[in-house]
Amino acid sequence: MRVVLAQPRGFCAGVVRAIEIVEKxxxxxxxxxxxxxxxxxxxHVVEALKGKGARFVETLDEIPDGAVTVFSAHGVAxxxxxxxxxxxxxxxxxxxxxxxxxxxxxxxxxxxxxTLVLIGHAGxxxxxxxxxxxxxxxxxxxxxxxxxxLDIPEDRPVAYVTQTTLSIDDTRSIIAxxxxxxxxxxxxxxxxxCYATQNRQTAVRELCKIADVVLVVGARNSSNSNRLRxxxxxxxxxxxxxxxxxxxDPAWLADKDVIGLxxxxxxxxxxVLEVIEAxxxxxxxxxxxxxxxxxxxxxxRLPPELRT
Numbered sequence: 128m129r130v131v132l133a134q135p136r137g138f139c140a141g142v143v144r145a146i147e148i149v150e151k152x153x154x155x156x157x158x159x160x161x162x163x164x165x166x167x168x169x170x171h172v173v174e175a176l177k178g179k180g181a182r183f184v185e186t187l188d189e190i191p192d193g194a195v196t197v198f199s200a201h202g203v204a205x206x207x208x209x210x211x212x213x214x215x216x217x218x219x220x221x222x223x224x225x226x227x228x229x230x231x232x233x234x235x236x237x238x239x240x241x242t243l244v245l246i247g248h249a250g251x252x253x254x255x256x257x258x259x260x261x262x263x264x265x266x267x268x269x270x271x272x273x274x275x276x277l278d279i280p281e282d283r284p285v286a287y288v289t290q291t292t293l294s295i296d297d298t299r300s301i302i303a304x305x306x307x308x309x310x311x312x313x314x315x316x317x318x319x320x321c322y323a324t325q326n327r328q329t330a331v332r333e334l335c336k337i338a339d340v341v342l343v344v345g346a347r348n349s350s351n352s353n354r355l356r357x358x359x360x361x362x363x364x365x366x367x368x369x370x371x372x373x374x375x376d377p378a379w380l381a382d383k384d385v386i387g388l389x390x391x392x393x394x395x396x397x398x399v400l401e402v403i404e405a406x407x408x409x410x411x412x413x414x415x416x417x418x419x420x421x422x423x424x425x426x427x428r429l430p431p432e433l434r435t
Contacts, residue, residue, distance in 0.1 A: 128380065131388070134421070134422075137391075137392070137394055137395065137396050139323030140323070141200050141224065142223075144224075148197060149162060149181050151433045159194070161182050161194050161195065162183050163185070163190075163197070164183070166183075167199070167393035168348050169349065169395070170346060193216070196216045196218045197218070198218065202226045202260070203222070203259070219430050223291065225291050226253055226256070228319065233245070233260065234261050242279055242283050242286070244265070244287040245268070245287070246298050247269065247290030251292075254290055271304040274304040275308065282311075285309045285313075286314060289315075290350070291324060298320075302314060322425065323392050327351065327389065331362075334387035335363070338364055339383040339384055340367075340385075343359070343367065343391065344370075344371070344394045344398050346370055346393065349391045349394075352390075352391025353368060359387070364387070365379065367379055372405040386406065
């Protein structure tokens with residue numbers, strides 16, 4: 128068998144920053160540090176941080192007065208920010224800067240008097256945070272059918288923003304549907320779409336041109352990891368989402384010569400290496416290569432409290 132690694136894959140700059148914020152907070156302030164929601168959607172990352180002294184909670188009520196508090200990479204609603212301020216909790220905001228950019232865009236559009244449409248998935252923490260940040264009514268859509276069902280006059284000025292774990296390809300048809308339904312529609316430039324989401328999806332599409340089966344390392348509750356598996360399936364290649372090497376089923380590999388391997392934006396490279404080792408146990412003569420792909424050198428600054 129031959130394994131071809133997608134390029135890029137795994138951690139994006141926003142995830143690297145979020146994890147580093149928790150680790151540096153633990154070093155500087157000591158354990159425990161409280162994190163609202165999973166810092167990123169990956170059980171292995173969360174468990175590793177728990178082992179270092181991080182405590183993960185779903186509400187601020189679970190955080191003692193005065194305890195160092197971290198907001199996850201997905202962002203939070205303004206009501207959560209206000210509650211933390213009211214309690215004078217020392218907060219470190221690990222919200223991905225690209226998510227913050229969506230919040231800023233949404234607020235600007237609402238301030239212009241436009242009706243805001245958010246393209247995203249109901250229940251996702253990033254969507255909940257964005258809807259709670261923009262300061263005005265927000266209509267959530269995830270399909271062209273949702274656009275058609277919008278109860279908004281067609282002459283109303285409309286603006287849209289998108290969940291960062293959706294790519295240009297994911298949103299293109301929905302944006303087109305908005306432009307057909309409404310006379311005055313504006314939205315962010317395509318350059319504002321999350322670079323990591325688009326790059327990883329493009330890499331999987333290239334991978335599917337040569338792979339007989341695609342393995343995506345990522346969590347079940349990771350939106351971008353699920354989308355990578357879906358893209359493989361849509362490309363006609365059997366594709367499977369696995370949390371780690373323990374979920375690898377050798378039956379998937381029967382009569383398969385080329386295995387495409389990638390990872391979602393919140394999956395550590397160590398998990399990819401462990402999957403390779405599991406594959407090597409199945410075939411000791413395993414060959415490994417990496418696709419040519421876009422090299423990512425983007426980094427995001429830490430909060431001022433942790434820079435020195």
